Amino acid sequence: MIKAFSAASAAMLLTVSLLSACSDNNSSSSTEAGEATPKSGTENAEQVSKSGFPIANEPISLSAMVLLSPAQPTEWNDIAVWQEYEKMTGIHIDWDEYTTADITEKRNLALASNELPDIFYRTKMPDSDVDKYGAQGSFLKLNDLIDQYAPNFKAVMEKYPDVKKGIATADGSIYALPNLTDSPSIEITKKLFLNQDWLKRTGKKLPTTTDELYEVLKAFRNDDPNGNGKTDEIPLTADSLDDIMLVLKGAFGLGNKGTGNGNWDVDPDSGKLRFFPTSESYKELLTYLHKLYSENLIDQEIFTNSGTNVLAKNEQNMVGSFSFANIVARANTNAKDFVGLDTALSGPNGDHLFTSARGHFGSKGAFMISSTNKHPEATMRWIDYFYGEEGTRMLYLGLEGQTYQKDASGNYDFIPEIVSNIPEGSSFDQVVSKYVPYAGGSLPTLLLEKYFKGGETEPAAKAAAEKLGPSLPEELWAPFSFTSEESKEKLSLEADIYGYVSQRTAEFVQGKASLDEFDKYVEWLEKMGLNDLQSIYETAYSRYTTK
Amino acid sequence: MTSGSEGGIALPRSIRKNWDLYLLILPVVIYFLLIKYLPMYGIQIAFKDFSAAKGIWGSDWVGMKHFVRFFNNYQFWTLIKNTVGISIFQILLAFPLPIFFALLVNEVRGKWFKKSVQSITFMPHFLSTVVLVGTVMAFLSPSTGLVNNVIRAFGGEPIYFMTEPGMFKFIYVFSDIWQNMGFSSVLYIAVLAGIDKHLYEAAMIDGASKLKRLIHIAIPCLIPTAIIMLIFQFGSIMDVGFEKIYLMQNDLNRTSSSVISTYVYEIGLLGSQYSFSAAVGLFNSVINFVLIIIVNQTAKRVGGTSLW
Numbered sequence: 001m002i003k004a005f006s007a008a009s010a011a012m013l014l015t016v017s018l019l020s021a022c023s024d025n026n027s028s029s030s031t032e033a034g035e036a037t038p039k040s041g042t043e044n045a046e047q048v049s050k051s052g053f054p055i056a057n058e059p060i061s062l063s064a065m066v067l068l069s070p071a072q073p074t075e076w077n078d079i080a081v082w083q084e085y086e087k088m089t090g091i092h093i094d095w096d097e098y099t100t101a102d103i104t105e106k107r108n109l110a111l112a113s114n115e116l117p118d119i120f121y122r123t124k125m126p127d128s129d130v131d132k133y134g135a136q137g138s139f140l141k142l143n144d145l146i147d148q149y150a151p152n153f154k155a156v157m158e159k160y161p162d163v164k165k166g167i168a169t170a171d172g173s174i175y176a177l178p179n180l181t182d183s184p185s186i187e188i189t190k191k192l193f194l195n196q197d198w199l200k201r202t203g204k205k206l207p208t209t210t211d212e213l214y215e216v217l218k219a220f221r222n223d224d225p226n227g228n229g230k231t232d233e234i235p236l237t238a239d240s241l242d243d244i245m246l247v248l249k250g251a252f253g254l255g256n257k258g259t260g261n262g263n264w265d266v267d268p269d270s271g272k273l274r275f276f277p278t279s280e281s282y283k284e285l286l287t288y289l290h291k292l293y294s295e296n297l298i299d300q301e302i303f304t305n306s307g308t309n310v311l312a313k314n315e316q317n318m319v320g321s322f323s324f325a326n327i328v329a330r331a332n333t334n335a336k337d338f339v340g341l342d343t344a345l346s347g348p349n350g351d352h353l354f355t356s357a358r359g360h361f362g363s364k365g366a367f368m369i370s371s372t373n374k375h376p377e378a379t380m381r382w383i384d385y386f387y388g389e390e391g392t393r394m395l396y397l398g399l400e401g402q403t404y405q406k407d408a409s410g411n412y413d414f415i416p417e418i419v420s421n422i423p424e425g426s427s428f429d430q431v432v433s434k435y436v437p438y439a440g441g442s443l444p445t446l447l448l449e450k451y452f453k454g455g456e457t458e459p460a461a462k463a464a465a466e467k468l469g470p471s472l473p474e475e476l477w478a479p480f481s482f483t484s485e486e487s488k489e490k491l492s493l494e495a496d497i498y499g500y501v502s503q504r505t506a507e508f509v510q511g512k513a514s515l516d517e518f519d520k521y522v523e524w525l526e527k528m529g530l531n532d533l534q535s536i537y538e539t540a541y542s543r544y545t546t547k
Numbered sequence: 548m549t550s551g552s553e554g555g556i557a558l559p560r561s562i563r564k565n566w567d568l569y570l571l572i573l574p575v576v577i578y579f580l581l582i583k584y585l586p587m588y589g590i591q592i593a594f595k596d597f598s599a600a601k602g603i604w605g606s607d608w609v610g611m612k613h614f615v616r617f618f619n620n621y622q623f624w625t626l627i628k629n630t631v632g633i634s635i636f637q638i639l640l641a642f643p644l645p646i647f648f649a650l651l652v653n654e655v656r657g658k659w660f661k662k663s664v665q666s667i668t669f670m671p672h673f674l675s676t677v678v679l680v681g682t683v684m685a686f687l688s689p690s691t692g693l694v695n696n697v698i699r700a701f702g703g704e705p706i707y708f709m710t711e712p713g714m715f716k717f718i719y720v721f722s723d724i725w726q727n728m729g730f731s732s733v734l735y736i737a738v739l740a741g742i743d744k745h746l747y748e749a750a751m752i753d754g755a756s757k758l759k760r761l762i763h764i765a766i767p768c769l770i771p772t773a774i775i776m777l778i779f780q781f782g783s784i785m786d787v788g789f790e791k792i793y794l795m796q797n798d799l800n801r802t803s804s805s806v807i808s809t810y811v812y813e814i815g816l817l818g819s820q821y822s823f824s825a826a827v828g829l830f831n832s833v834i835n836f837v838l839i840i841i842v843n844q845t846a847k848r849v850g851g852t853s854l855w
Contacts, residue, residue: 083681112821114602138597232690241798303710303799492823495814496621499801506798510710528621 048377050149054090057379061092062379064119067106068097069175069440080435081398093119100124111138116370119379120518123443125176125365127479128487133482134175140369140376146180149380152388153177156446161357166260167524169542170486176201177383179362179442183463185451185456186325188472189259190356192247192345193331193338193464194321198225198233206339209346210251210288217297220320236292237299238323239307239330241506244298245285246356247323249276250471251347252285255355263501264537265355273541275534277501278522284348286508286515293509303506326455340464359476360446367444373508386445395443396451397433403483412451429454480540492532497525534539573830582698593826606822613826622805630806633792634784636716641724641731642780646773649735650765654757665736668729680794683722684709710799719787719795734776742768774852784840785831807831 047057066076076082076095086092096117098106107123110116111133120139133139146153157164160180168174181187194206195215202219205212217235217408219225226233238244249255254276257265257376267274276282292298299305299313307330313319314331324330327338344354369379385391398414404414413419414432429439437443438452449457456462482490504521507513513521562569588603593613595606617623648668655661671679686693687708695705706715742764748759789808796804807827815824839854847853 112597136601300707304684304798491816492616492820495820499813500621503798503801510799512799524621 002032004250017455020447031140038229046377047227048381051151053088056090056375056378059090059092060375060378061094062118062373062375062382063096064093064121065096065098065103065110065117065123066121067103067440067442068099069124069429069433070099071427072097072433072437073438076437079433079437080267080403081394081437081455084399085385085394087383091378093449095121114138117374117403118370118373118375120365120368121372121444122366122440123180123368124442125363125368126258127364128424128491130176130323130365130368131487132480132484134169134173134368137371139175140371140373142177142369142380143172145369145376145380146174149377150384150387150540151527152384152386152391156180160360162476162478163361165544166359166361166364166481169481170483170540175368177387177444178364179365179366179444180360180387180446181362183447183456185449185462186362186447186452187359187476188321188354188357188465189325190243190246190469191325191340191461191464191468192321193327193340193460195220195225195334197334197335197337198320200319201225201227206342207345208343210248210348213345214288214292214297217292217320218295221295221297225320226317232318233320234299234313234318235297235320236322237302237305237310237313237319239305239310241289241302241509242502243304243323245289245505247354248288248345249282249285250353250355251345251351252281252288253347253349253351253353254279254281254285254447256353256473258355258473259358261476263498273534273538275530275537277505278525280532281349281351283515283518286505286518288348289509290511290515294511312474322504325456326461327457328458328461335460340467342467343470352471353473354471357472357476359478359479362447363442364479366442383444386443389448392448393451395445395448396438397437397452398432403432403435414453425500477544480537480544482536482540486536486539487502490533490536491538493529497530497533500525500528584797590825592822593829595822597822597825600742606774609822612828613823616823617827617830622810625802626805626807626810629803630787630808632803633716633719633787633806637720637723637787638777638780638784640720641727642777644724645728646735646769649732649769650761652732652736653739653765654761665729665733669733670729670731671726675727676788677794679722679726680791683718683795687718709795710797712732712800712803715795715800715803719792723791734772738772739765739770739787770850771852774846774850775854778839778842778846778854781842782835785835787804 023272026361068074068076073079074097076097077086077093082095102125107125108121111129116138130139134141157167160182161251163180165179167178196206198220199206199216202216204216204219207213207216220233220235221231224231224233236244246255246259253268255263255265263275263277265274265276266272289298293300293302301309306317307324308317310322310330311332312322312335314322316532317334319331322330322338327335331338344352346352366382369376373379386395392411393404397414400406402415404412404419406412418435419428419431422428432453433439438454449462456465504513508515508518508521590605592603594608594610596609597603597606597610601607652661652664655664674682684801687695689695689705689707694708699705704822706714708718746764747760750764755763783817785807787806787808789806789812792806793809793812796809808831811824811827811831812825814820843853843855
């Protein structure tokens, strides 16, 4: 009997703990929702000041979901800027920090279950989700709030026409505040960097055409420029094949409106919207890339490569050239060896264009206010500060006197005590992330080049961007907007079509598929519904041009 | 099982009588209700256009739309072929090996040697998938990998294993065998250890050789367990491990590495098309369900062993 009783009580215990685990979950989520709802919305509008600080007369607490960069402290409120900003505004933010690996899943779960944080702050929200969940009512429509409470953002919209064109959804609603940049070096997303030390050793000059590039790469492969007696040189590498294609496709006339809408641009002959992976020029690009790959001029591991691999190969002085946004993130000890192109490469048909560039939009959905947010006015005022110059400076440099200073010639930089002694084993980003939250990028703000101290604004990367500047497309598109009906159909078409394009592209370059099959590949894409996708894009494009 | 007619009165009485046993099983029942059955109401989104704002109940019914879309998808047959292909290959190779291994270990006399062999083969099971795939990729790398260095040492051309679609199945299954053979054999070793020693003694007295004893005692004793395990394997034939395949996937091996689970992940969670991925998942489960019933019935008829 005693045995039976103890077994039963063990079973009881188990049951109870199971049940309590369940109810625990429920209670915590309900308090989370409850915390942010001390007052109703209308009452609050009166307590929010229209300008100046503090924003709220009584302390407000908001919950926010955010993507955590590996360089940052795991508690976002440990970052000095947020503590200071809380004092200034009287608004406390409860950050829910998620890593890159988790953020997409957590964000989608929050949206699908409709248990929303008050704010989505840098959550890698895709454009299609902004439109979709905006139309479904998960996000607040911001048009009136911007008008009344966001003077800085309004000024930004006036200043940059592509921002105004790109910000609203198909019906003119604004559901998200974007990540914006005003910096050529950042807007030129990928650049080609060559090893000038190797150029000297092989007696080559910086290439100006794709043919010259081919010759340079061949010399890198044959002449043992790293001088170790082995043919272990990798003439051209990158994180992925995509990155290599980005810096070369301009020379083939592809992507002539920038990267704002992925693989869509305008056909130079007909002036119509075009999906360029089906064009003849794309076939030429693939032919060129296949030639490079089959002659061992492109990293043979390009299809499974990663940033850390590029960095490791650079450490062993094995790399002749690579494509990335900046040098320092992909080359460490030999970073000084690398230099950007003097001018954009000219292609076989005389195209002289560099198209790995976007407009001022970094990402569209950097900041969203949930429909369950009880303090939309205060939230809008809270974020608007960062679209002004003062706020941007605070995000990227911190607090004057404490973390940054202005020198005699008007340049801003971190104070030496902070950045001069970076401890062994930590990075620059890790050190400054104690004070400023910019690591990881894509913040809802307008980034100005003079305040940003990262890889892209290092002299070599900046110089590379300046030299490419004249060869950029005249117009750089902002991402188009789609109605929710359009984007539903578009999403399901794109998933298959884009997947097939990248699969076949890899096969063509590697040589598993012969380029004679290119027509079959185009035909297959049409079977998959490319024409339907084209007409969706055309509708969006005509809306974009008439805006 | 009591029949329905007497159940009405008899059941409560039997509960009162054996209340402690019922209490004992209660946590399991609750677990299954909460974790396995309750979420099933979400299956309905496979037949709806799920919208977060409207909720699961409120979303509009669309019938078989998502299923039709999946069946008409250009990848449909590739997905099925890859999923079933990898699973069958896995069952053919990875299923008999642990049995074979258990028989070998069982014959080993030296206790110390037996234990160390078991521990060494057992250990890789505890590696996480990410680490395992990282290791496999490092070993197979065309420039620095051990395997290709050996090939090069013998004058061969390095093979780029990870981007070769034809190799995918082999890499997947052999790395799985390397990782899990020791662990899977534990069950069989336990069964073999449990065989009545008298059987062996009787056989020895009758003059049966080692091989005879293996064929007539050890293997027949293993068969019922092996069949149950086989039924389990067939029941999950459509679920090849998502994590490992996803980590090993790249653009070039996609033709042989896209399986239903990776497709559901890409379309559903990343592309947030919940209804469509629910439909694909449901289709998957139905096939598994049918398969497990067929295999179970066959096993019952042929071998007399079955799950139920």
